[in-house]
Amino acid sequence: MSAEQTAGNGADGAGIVVSDTTGDRWETVVGLEVHAELATATKLFSSAPNAFGDEPNTNIDPTSLGLPGSLPVLNRRAVELAMAVGLALNCDVRPCVFARKNYFYPDMPKNYQISQFDQPLNVDGYLELPDGRRIGIERAHVEEDTGKNSHVGGDGRIHGAEHSLIDYNRAGVPLIEIVGRPDLRSADDARAYVSELRAVLVAIGASDGKMEEGSLRIDANVSVRPVGSDELGLRCEIKNVNSLRSLGRAIEYEARRQVDVIEGGERVRQETRHWDEEAGRTRPGRSKEEAEDYRYFPEPDLVPLVPDPDWIAKVAEGLPPLPAERRRRLAEAAGVLPAQVALHVERDLDHLALAAIERGGDPARVVNHVEHNLAVDGAEALDPGYFAALVTMEVSGELTATQAKAVLAEMVTSGRAPAEIAAERGYEAMDTAALDVALDEVIAEHPDDWAAYVAADDPKKAKKLAGFFVGKVMKATAGQADGKAVNQALAARRAASGG
DSSP: OOSEEEOOSSTTTTTEEEETTTOOEEEEEEEEEEEEEOOOSBOSSSSSBOOSSOOTTOSOOTTTTTOTTOOOOOOHHHHHHHHHHHHHTTOEEOOBOEEEEEOOOTTOTTSEEEEEOSSOSEEEEEEEOTTSOEEEEEEEEEEEOOOEEEEESTTSSSTTOSEEEEEOSSTTOEEEEEEEOSOBOSHHHHHHHHHHHHHHHHHTTSOOOOGGGTSEEEEEEEEEEETTOOSOOOOEEEEEEOSHHHHHHHHHHHHHHHHHHHHTTOOOOOEEEEEETTTTEEEEEEEOOOGGGGTOEEOTTSOOBOOOHHHHHHHHHTOOOOHHHHHHHHHHHHTSOGGGGHHHHHTTOHHHHHHHHHTTOOHHHHHHHHHHHOOSTTGGGSOHHHHHHHHHHHHHTSSOHHHHHHHHHHHHHHOOOHHHHHHHHTOOOOOHHHHHHHHHHHHHHOHHHHHHHHHOOSHHHHHHHHHHHHHHHHHHTTTOSOHHHHHHHHHHHHHHTTO
């Protein structure tokens, strides 16, 4: 283990890197740049297809290849999707200007990228996380994607490769680059941010969000600073991270590396670094360019884009309910915090839960079943009226929790009414006398365990032994006993025995 370790992610420890050698405490600061390919039929400035997985160099045309005399024509649908992203991220949608970002890479055939610089389309927004925190969005601008290099031989990087291949299918695909403010303080924060952002993009139909296909790519700017400092440290940019797991690992490694550098008496170099998944470390790339290095200037072949207010309003009206709003709706109906129903929205089962609550289902039991018992295929098609009826049967005591779970599972596969399934299975509530008999028999069969349960001083041990007896009773009654009633009966007997 290295000299540093990342502290726990509680309120006091999130984002703190603790040095075992000096006792100093450092705060991790993260800002993410997320590049999302927009879900258009054609490219940003031409009619070439925008499609993933086709044969290399088939979705091309003179504009994609940067051939002399080819001129860009702006894709209206791409602009609409970009405005939808800005509105969903609470940005101000403004008139904007396209610019040429000049640099030479073999995947940019015309040696510049058409992007936006000092006048982007979307500015000053925020993304609300499931826990209610708002992460600032500096800008969300439109640009064209590059082609794709494949380095053959060696470790897959250009250094040591035998030769390189270039696929221009992706060149010119419309991108929106969402530049977040440095408001994130840990790898967990970063993962939560990207998960929420991806959910928003998919919800509004702007992108398919498939990181494994490159539709969503992340650059992570990471720096460290002493706890209590307001100054940002020199950052390193980790390029093109393509999974949430890799993102978290890369941020944690890079923060530790920077602390090692500083505590070793050296200075962090501002540079681009690449994540090596196999080695579990970042590796240096190139010195980090600043804006002046790209020699931005207005794109002479495109006029300024000035979205009409009516056009913006129409795009806004077409937005569906977003994840944050859906969490709030269900949380209010269930009487819980929005963070407690984040999983329900993520699984797209919040509509089912709301409908069941509206039909009289007990809110607490509805959200509990959705979280624990409906993470299965076909759950979204469950009849909300039947779901509410099942919950009512459980709350009234007609069904035990175990029986309700079994009935619910069959409801998902068969679509039948809960009362019909329960009657067919012979489910009925076990009366107190029958439960007492079953408990007597189980205790008699396990006298040593019962004595240990009665005498247990350690709450954890007592809980474990109680679970043992509940399981035995449930087995003896073929699941007809109510687990809550069994626990209550056990506790009463233990107290009567002097435990």
